[in-house]
Amino acid sequence: MIQLVNVNKSFGNNQVLFNINLDIPEGEKLVIIGPSGSGKSTLIRCINGLEEATSGQVFLDGEELTRKNHTKLVRKHCAMVFQQFNLYPHLSVMGNITIALTLLQKKSKKEAEQVAAHYLELVGLTEKANAHPPQLSGGQQQRIAIARALATQQKIILFDEPTSSLDPEMVQEVLDVMIKLSSENITMVVVTHEMGFAKQVADRIVFMDEGCIIEEGHPTDFFENPKSVRTRLFLSKILR
Amino acid sequence: MDMGPFAAWRWQRLFNDSNIFILGLKNTLLISFLALLLALVIGFILGLASTSSNKALKGVTRAYVEFFQNTPLAVQVFFFYNALPALGIKFSVRAIGVLGVGLYHGAYVSEVVRAGINSIPVGQLEAAKSQGFQTLQALVVVIIPQAIKIMLPPLTNQAVNLIKNTSVLSTIAGGELMYLTNKWVSSGTLNYGPGFVVAGVIYFLLCFPLAYLARKYEENLKAKTTR
Numbered sequence: 426m427i428q429l430v431n432v433n434k435s436f437g438n439n440q441v442l443f444n445i446n447l448d449i450p451e452g453e454k455l456v457i458i459g460p461s462g463s464g465k466s467t468l469i470r471c472i473n474g475l476e477e478a479t480s481g482q483v484f485l486d487g488e489e490l491t492r493k494n495h496t497k498l499v500r501k502h503c504a505m506v507f508q509q510f511n512l513y514p515h516l517s518v519m520g521n522i523t524i525a526l527t528l529l530q531k532k533s534k535k536e537a538e539q540v541a542a543h544y545l546e547l548v549g550l551t552e553k554a555n556a557h558p559p560q561l562s563g564g565q566q567q568r569i570a571i572a573r574a575l576a577t578q579q580k581i582i583l584f585d586e587p588t589s590s591l592d593p594e595m596v597q598e599v600l601d602v603m604i605k606l607s608s609e610n611i612t613m614v615v616v617t618h619e620m621g622f623a624k625q626v627a628d629r630i631v632f633m634d635e636g637c638i639i640e641e642g643h644p645t646d647f648f649e650n651p652k653s654v655r656t657r658l659f660l661s662k663i664l665r
Numbered sequence: 666m667d668m669g670p671f672a673a674w675r676w677q678r679l680f681n682d683s684n685i686f687i688l689g690l691k692n693t694l695l696i697s698f699l700a701l702l703l704a705l706v707i708g709f710i711l712g713l714a715s716t717s718s719n720k721a722l723k724g725v726t727r728a729y730v731e732f733f734q735n736t737p738l739a740v741q742v743f744f745f746y747n748a749l750p751a752l753g754i755k756f757s758v759r760a761i762g763v764l765g766v767g768l769y770h771g772a773y774v775s776e777v778v779r780a781g782i783n784s785i786p787v788g789q790l791e792a793a794k795s796q797g798f799q800t801l802q803a804l805v806v807v808i809i810p811q812a813i814k815i816m817l818p819p820l821t822n823q824a825v826n827l828i829k830n831t832s833v834l835s836t837i838a839g840g841e842l843m844y845l846t847n848k849w850v851s852s853g854t855l856n857y858g859p860g861f862v863v864a865g866v867i868y869f870l871l872c873f874p875l876a877y878l879a880r881k882y883e884e885n886l887k888a889k890t891t892r
């Protein structure tokens with residue numbers, strides 16, 4: 426579903442991704458972990474064209490992402506959930522979810538609102554349809570953001586540290602929604618520091634450091650028998 | 666006869682000629698309105714262009730803004746007044762006035778638009794792009810509706826400045842309030858006292874309510890966001 430082939434990325438003279446190769450089949454739940462600044466965000470932002478790879482290729486569903494077509498491909502295949510939620514504060518919750526459906530997918534308002542209502546229910550926030558994002562808690566905002574991503578019914582959802590800016594008591598409500606999602610045939614690429622979630626949901630873990638993929642594997646192997654020293658060091662820090 | 670600048674007979678004469686001031690007011694309003702429209706169109710186009718990542722586009726808008734902000738409006742207006750006919754372009758004085766004032770304030774509006782758009786967190790544009798919106802579409806449906814609140818007070822102040830600056834057109838016989846007042850004052854009995862006081866009051870009545878609204882709106886906005 427997603428393929429990265431020899432992807433390099435530099436910001437000016439600062440190279441942050443080195444020769445990344447990654448093949449993510451349809452429906453896979455992939456978790457990316459690694460220390461701060463290792464390039465995790467840059468990597469998933471290359472998947473939806475928010476960053477353009479300096480060299481190498483990115484394919485979505487077999488089609489190569491280019492400067493020309495990335496808007497169209499992203500619209501077709503790929504949604505994203507951000508650390509800071511990035512809901513549209515001038516729109517209601519309903520407006521946030523339906524805007525892409527009416528303007529990009531050309532659904533009627535009624536149809537869009539039906540779809541939105543379905544996903545609002547899924548994230549347990551039906552009663553907030555008419556609220557505006559700033560009136561909601563961080564956890565609620567992130568659940569709305571997930572509903573917004575789901576409502577477009579794309580096959581891929583990218584998550585960039587979806588719980589990192591939440592107060593601790595709200596982390597679980599968001600993780601619960603994501604765990605619920607994981608039973609569906611959606612390709613999920615999740616950057617997170619939540620190791621419990623990773624163990625429970627991931628089909629595969631990718632560990633990044635200094636712009637390279639150091640190690641990858643099934644969660645059981647990965648957590649119990651990390652091969653690389655760097656992985657072990659990182660895990661010992663994060664798992665205390 | 667009392668020859669003081671504010672002698673009663675001078676006011677009487679102004680009153681008799683009040684249609685001249687009313688005409689001046691009308692023309693000032695018309696020119697201001699059209700020039701503001703032009704300034705908004707230019708300002709939004711250049712303001713949006715200046716937030717693009719395209720270096721050439723940015724460079725062109727920068728050059729425009731710096732040129733119009735750093736040369737006097739009077740010089741620009743004189744230039745258009747003399748240069749356009751020389752180029753074979755026949756515009757009415759009023760059209761030249763609209764063009765001159767509009768182009769000049771377009772530069773300022775562009776800066777307001779740029780600042781407004783840049784004040785919206787970059788995550789908003791990224792969210793829209795991640796949904797598959799084109800940049801321009803994202804600006805229209807996501808960014809500008811948020812930025813407009815921030816842009817409104819400085820835009821209103823631009824409108825106030827623009828109205829006042831139409832008075833520069835008196836130097837090219839622009840037909841607006843300042844020109845007609847000056848013409849009335851200079852012909853005959855030099856009624857500059859009542860003439861310019863009344864013109865000043867009319868400008869004030871046009872500008873003050875706008876400036877007041879802008880300030881109130883801004884205060885409200887501040888109170889809301891700091892709550």
Ligand SMILES: Nc1ncnc2c1ncn2[C@@H]1O[C@H](COP(=O)(O)OP(=O)(O)OP(=O)(O)O)[C@@H](O)[C@H]1O
Binds near residue numbers: 436466467468
């Ligand atoms: N837009 C940018 N311009 C310049 N440098 C950038 C930009 N975005 C990221 N970087 C740099 O790229 C490197 C990788 O950043 P990235 O955000 O991908 O790391 P990360 O693994 O997501 O870190 P974190 O866990 O802190 O989110 C960092 O050194 C960062 O400073």
Ligand SMILES: [Mg+2]
Binds near residue numbers: 465467586
């Ligand atoms: Mg990051």
